[in-house]
Amino acid sequence: xxxxxxxxxxxxxxxxxxxxxxxxxxxxxxxxxxxxxxxxxxxxxxxxxxxxxxxxxxxxxxxxxxxxxxxxxxxxxxxxxxxxxxxxxxxxxxxxxxxxxxxxxxxxxxxxxxxxxxxxxxxxxxxxxxxxxxxxxxxxxxxxxxxxxxxxxxxxxxxxxxxxxxxxxxxxxxxxxxxxxxxxxxxxxxxxxxxxxxxxxxxxxxxxxxxxxxxxxxxxxxxxxxxxxxxxxxxxxxxxxxxxxxxxxxxxxxxxxxxxxxxxxxxxxxxxxxxxxxxxxxxxxxxxxxxxxxxxxxxxxxxxxxxxxxxxxxxxxxxxxxxxxxxxxxxxxxxxxxxxxxxxxxxxxxxxxxxxxxxxxxxxxxxxxxxxxxxxxxxxxxxxxxxxxxxxxxxxxxxxxxxxxxxxxxxxxxxxxxxxxxxxxxxxxxxxxxxxxxxxxxxxxxxxxxxxxxxxxxxxxxxxxxxxxxxxxxxxxxxxxxxxxxxx
Numbered sequence: 001x002x003x004x005x006x007x008x009x010x011x012x013x014x015x016x017x018x019x020x021x022x023x024x025x026x027x028x029x030x031x032x033x034x035x036x037x038x039x040x041x042x043x044x045x046x047x048x049x050x051x052x053x054x055x056x057x058x059x060x061x062x063x064x065x066x067x068x069x070x071x072x073x074x075x076x077x078x079x080x081x082x083x084x085x086x087x088x089x090x091x092x093x094x095x096x097x098x099x100x101x102x103x104x105x106x107x108x109x110x111x112x113x114x115x116x117x118x119x120x121x122x123x124x125x126x127x128x129x130x131x132x133x134x135x136x137x138x139x140x141x142x143x144x145x146x147x148x149x150x151x152x153x154x155x156x157x158x159x160x161x162x163x164x165x166x167x168x169x170x171x172x173x174x175x176x177x178x179x180x181x182x183x184x185x186x187x188x189x190x191x192x193x194x195x196x197x198x199x200x201x202x203x204x205x206x207x208x209x210x211x212x213x214x215x216x217x218x219x220x221x222x223x224x225x226x227x228x229x230x231x232x233x234x235x236x237x238x239x240x241x242x243x244x245x246x247x248x249x250x251x252x253x254x255x256x257x258x259x260x261x262x263x264x265x266x267x268x269x270x271x272x273x274x275x276x277x278x279x280x281x282x283x284x285x286x287x288x289x290x291x292x293x294x295x296x297x298x299x300x301x302x303x304x305x306x307x308x309x310x311x312x313x314x315x316x317x318x319x320x321x322x323x324x325x326x327x328x329x330x331x332x333x334x335x336x337x338x339x340x341x342x343x344x345x346x347x348x349x350x351x352x353x354x355x356x357x358x359x360x361x362x363x364x365x366x367x368x369x370x371x372x373x374x375x376x377x378x379x380x381x382x383x384x385x386x387x388x389x390x391x392x393x394x395x396x397x398x399x400x401x402x403x404x405x406x407x408x409x410x411x412x413x414x415x416x417x418x419x420x421x422x423x424x425x426x427x428x429x430x431x432x433x434x435x436x437x438x439x440x441x442x443x444x445x446x447x448x449x450x451x452x453x454x455x456x457x458x459x460x461x462x463x464x465x466x467x468x469x470x471x472x473x474x475x476x477x478x479x480x481x482x483x484x485x486x487x488x
Contacts, residue, residue, distance in 0.1 A: 001025060003164040008218045011164060012066040022061065022069045026054040029071045029115055032162045039143075040135035041153040041160075043076045044084045044117040053113050066221050066244075067110040073157045073166040076117035077124060078209075079198035080104050087200040088120040088132040088150075091326045091345030101198025102233065103167060103209055106226050115163055118153030122347050123317065124169055124202040126150050127177060128409055131349055138406065140182055141449055141483060145403040148178030150202075151212070155182045158212040165222060166212045171202045172305055173398065173428035175210045176440040180398035180452030183442045183483050184212050185473075187219045187466075190459045191435025192237035195230035203312035204235070206305075206432040216441060216469045220247045223462065241463045250467045256281060257289040257391030261298055265424055266400055270451065273444045273480065274395075277453070280475050291387050291394075297380050298423045304380070305429045307360060307373030314357035320345070381434040388458040393468045395455060396427050398440045402449030428454060437462040439469045442483075443476055450483045 001011070001020065014020045030047050037045070054069065062068045074080060077087040079097040081104075086092045100108065107114070121131040129137040129152025137152040139145040140159045147156050151168035155178035158166050168175040170188040179186025188210040201207050211222045220243035229238040256278070263271060278288040322328040322341025329340035346354070360369040387394055431438035436459050443453035455472065457465035476482075 001028065002161055003158075004161040004214055006164065007215060008066055008070060008164055008221050011070060012068070015061050015069050016063050022058050023051070023054045025069070026050050026071055026113055026115075029163060033115055036160060036162060039156065040119055040132065040137050041156040042073070042116045043086055043088070043119050043132070043134050043153070046083060046114050046116050049083070050113050050115050053111070057111055057113075062111070065110060067107070067112045067225055070112045070165070071115050071163050072107065072112050073115050073118045073154060073163050074104065075120055075151050075154045075166070075168050077120060077169055077200040078104055078117075078167055079200070080114070080117065083117065085117065085200070086133070087124065088122045088134070089346065089350070090133040091320050091322075091341070092200075093133060093327060095326050097198070099198065102195035102230050103226055104198065110225050118151070118157060118166060120152060120154075120169075121150035122350050123200070123313070124150040124171055124174060125313065125350050125353055127173070128152075129156075129178065130406065130409075131347055133347070136406070139403045139449075142403070144405050145449070146181065146406055146409055148181040148403065150174040151178055154212050155179060155184060155186070158184045158214060164214065165218060168210055168212055169199060169202070170208045170210055170432065171206045171309060172426065172432055175212065176398050176428050176438055176452075176454055179212060179440040180454070181403040181450070183450030183452070184214060185216055185219060185439065185441045186210065186212050187439040188431060188437065189223065189227070189462050190237070190239050190437045192233075192235045193239040193462060194226045195228070195233040195236050197230055197232040197236075201316050203309035204316060205312060206309055208432065208435075216439070216466060216473045217247060219439070220244045220466060223466075239460055239462060243463055243466060246463055247466055247470055250471065253285045253287070254393055254468050254471070255287045255289065255391040256393045256395055256468075257291045257387060258395045259293045259298075260290050261293055261295050262396065262424055262427055266397060269446070270397070270400055270444070274397075274453075276479070277472070277475065280479060281472075284475070289391055291390060293387070294379075294383055297376070297383055298427075300376050301380070301423045301429050302426045304373045304376045304433075305426065306356065307369055308377065310353045310357035311360045311370050312357070314354040315361065317354070377433050380430065384430060384434050384436070392461075392464060393455050393457055395453065396430070397424065398428055398452045398454040400424060400451075402447045402451060431456055435459050437465045439465055441469055441473055441476070443480065445481045445483045448483060
């Protein structure tokens, strides 16, 4: 089955009507996965578990549950009981959890079928897809280019049509940027809407869970299945809405806005594409407003993100010491075991971020670095609040050019920026600073490669941003050229 051109509801209807057999569908997905293993997109293939569940459900497809029997892939930082969970790190390459993450439980309850655990940049640290311990994951359209990260394997799986959806994690833009570079839909909900209990963290004050799909409407089914308060996650909130029921129930006109200082430094050709979309939206009766944002705060985004995320990361992962669980490298005493295990267990990017984070956490540096970065974050959030007094939906460029080649990666790490205009490559971090819902969808095609567009709404307006995205998705398909299907 070609998942690129099929919605979750259409797959469900075919299963209910017996037009396709569930076991045949799952066997086909497993075969596709095996054929793609050389791409490194999967760390673990759960073939036996998937086939066993397909056989159990074959004659018990719930007509009222669209996710019954739907094959999917988890990002490998989602804990899965009895299934290897590595977070893309050699340090956890032997770790098998004894429990399920809440999000894993919810998909188990829906009887969706897990096909495997997807590769990611180690411990979710990286934006390229090149930093997983099991090998590089590259762009599904061009293997000389990056797919983006950290949720690289999940983006690859959906873009290739291997599965119709995959879970991801987003600390800075780790769902939404790879979605742009690989031509799929990537959604990060409001902070806390989906429980992170059982998800191996990067930076807890910035971390979100979310999804990759081939269309906006499929995101609504996944939100309905996973939103809800969870007492096991102290950041969890009750933001549950009836997404499927209401995503198409839009009678209003939206006020869209874009940030002047961002669009000024976009490539001219891409800027024209955005202007064309704004003109179409105006013709449809919507408003598109130009918004001002403090330039100094925009330029501070990468540094602020580094200060906060690196400090949280080194603190959060202090338990990865080779003693409690994970890979152990022997030494003459406790301290040497920890030193040897962490030296051999972590990659260079993780080590660098841990060093920077540790430096900030030194008592003499906390006021100068970490505390100041939190104040800047608050100023950025206040600036965003001002924007949402003027508009409903904020439009941002998730990427400004096609995926770079591996040899010319422009932002191999966020701490290797070249100049003050590079904030445009990290602009999506805004949504992690204030926790707002944020979605990237396919927009235009350059050099026969996809470039996405990103929509945001104020926190808790998740339904509103999905409704707006559904409207824009239709306009884009009618008015802009898209990259051809990978499977054709």
